[in-house]
Amino acid sequence: MSGATNREAVFPTRQSLGLMKTKLKGAQTGHDLLKRKSEALTKRFREITRRIDEAKRKMGRVMQIAAFSLAEVTYAVGGDIGYQVQESAKSARFRLRTKQENVSGVFLPAFESYTTDGNNDFGLTGLGKGGQQVQRCRETYARAVETLVELASLQTAFVILDEVIKVVNRRVNAIEHVIIPRTENTIKYINSELDELDREEFFRLKKVQGKKQRDTAKQDAEMKARREKAEKAGKAEDDKENSGGGDILGEQDDTDVIF
Amino acid sequence: MEGLLFNVNNGYIEGVVRGYRNGLLTGNNYNNLIQCETIDDLKLQLGPAYGDFLASLPPNPSTSTLAAKTTDKLISEFRYVRANAVGSLAKFMDYLTYGYMIDNVALLITGTLHERDTRELLERCHPLGWFETMPVLCVATNIEELYNSVLIETPLAPYFKGSLSHQDLDELNIEIVRNTLYKNYLEDFHSFVNNDSEMAGTPTAEVMTEILEFEADRRAINITLNSFGTELSKTERKKLYPSFGRLYPEGSFMLSRADDIEGVRLAVEGVNDYKTYFDQAGMGQSSTGAGNMSGGVGGDGKSLEDLFYQKEMEISKGAFTRQFTFAIVYAWVKLREQEIRNITWIAECIAQNQKERIGNYISVF
């Protein structure tokens, strides 16, 4: 029997056949659903990867502009403000908030940036000179960071979706290539076992019937022989032994015929 | 009259500085520089002017190392001149370094406030503002010690005394400290050039007064403009204005009351130069009221700061038309600084592929 190893260990009964059929049906429905989910996610995933690609390039430009505005600051201030900026950083003005987006049952977190008010660590940087450039630079960088945050959202979505799609595809494949063939094999196995049983039963019946027929034929022949004998005897002593007619009802040897 | 004895002590220096001035890059040089495609090209173009100082640079150096090397040349020249200077000129040159010293001390204060290892900061200090006792300041672990050592060890003591206490260092924003010091410094410098026996009444006093007045006005205007929208109050702001300059006293007073750019514009109305700058920079008209914040990027209009730099360069250039004056040393340092800024700017533009703004440098020769 083919695939004998790839089936579930069940007794080939009609009940388990029913169970297997339900299971197959369930697996097929599940497969369809998961496949559709995977397709939806993949679509989303491709869209995200495309946007990541774009966003990364955009980031390249934006960061360049931002770096350039810092160069302007260096030019205007005529010195290095790096250390001072590093030391006067106290509390983040630019913060993140996370929210969720539901894509086919997968929660994708997205970052959102917001600025806290009244929190200005660098308000006086470049007071003597270059202050305007510093302000401009801050704005440019703030915009750049927004782009970065956007990109980070995409990238997180990418990482999570990647993971989810892998899991879903694994399931789809498992159902398609393992569970469904296995169930089908089991059904086939049960069917063939049941058929085999049927055939055996049929053969047995045939055998029984054949025997019965042989037996009946034999009895018939005996009966016939006896009757002929009786007739012969009857003819000889016609009126004397008329009582033999009582045997005609065949109460002695007539068995039921079973089909 | 001053010409009679000037050359006895200072003639050599004047000659050297004039020589240095001729070594500054000209418009022609700049035209060559902005044609460069890579930093290496730029380095090559700078070869004649900077020679040895750029020789040790690796191929395609970063702009900051390039700037550092070009500054090195200024430093070494300045030190040479300083070593040869005597009398009032030596003192004059010391005064010149105080401005940088203020920046360095501000840096050290920041470091001490945040309990950083201030020794690391020493290499970040501007070499022109380096003074021998500076490493001593690094020993200080808290702000009070630092304050005392600044008073004892540095020439900046008079600028601290009277206007800043050690609590102030702790509480005030470092920018306010820095600008307070700078204001005191400018005032002191101003009175020095006008009262020193060797300088009073000489062209030095004349030229330096012009330069310093301009510097004072520029700071006052900038501080006012930059303080809008910050926690700096008007009374505190007023304390940062130097008490001389072409805007002083009426203009300064009006500046101290200004609430917006329009107010600043009204305050400087009295001085024709500044008024023109405001008009050129497109500031003050209500339509482009916030123009200095949002505009500028990509625009070819010069910002107010650019115009101030331009003016500073012109004054400095003008200083060389006078003879027998120390002011040319000051002017030379400023011109050279601007040149370094220009080179850095051009290098940045090349390195970052922003060629369209490369022409934003300021050249007066």
Added chain:
Amino acid sequence: MAAPASAYKDRQFLAVIGDEDSVTGLLLAGIGHVTQPPDSQKNFLVVDSKTDNAAIEEAFERFTSERKDIGILLINQHIAERIRHRVDTYTSAFPALLEIPSKDHPYDPEKDSVLRRVRRLFGE
């Protein structure tokens, strides 16, 4: 599958490992945050030629695993290059790891760990 909400709801800061200019710029944008003393921790690290790789790795470790309040970690690409093995093996969703260009090192998509994954996935 999706990370539980607790994994990111407190993540409200950005962190940065970068060269001085990048860090300065980003700090100007206002992302800098120093936690309250006594154990004040900065959310940025300035890397220069003197910083050794161990220090970078340590900061990387601190921002990615130890601190739970960081949502995005920005790292200069040329610095990521120095600890490439760590960056490439980093797969968590939080904090998101972004490689950013720096002034002297323009952005190279070929080196980006995420973009390389994208490429691999689409067999390019």
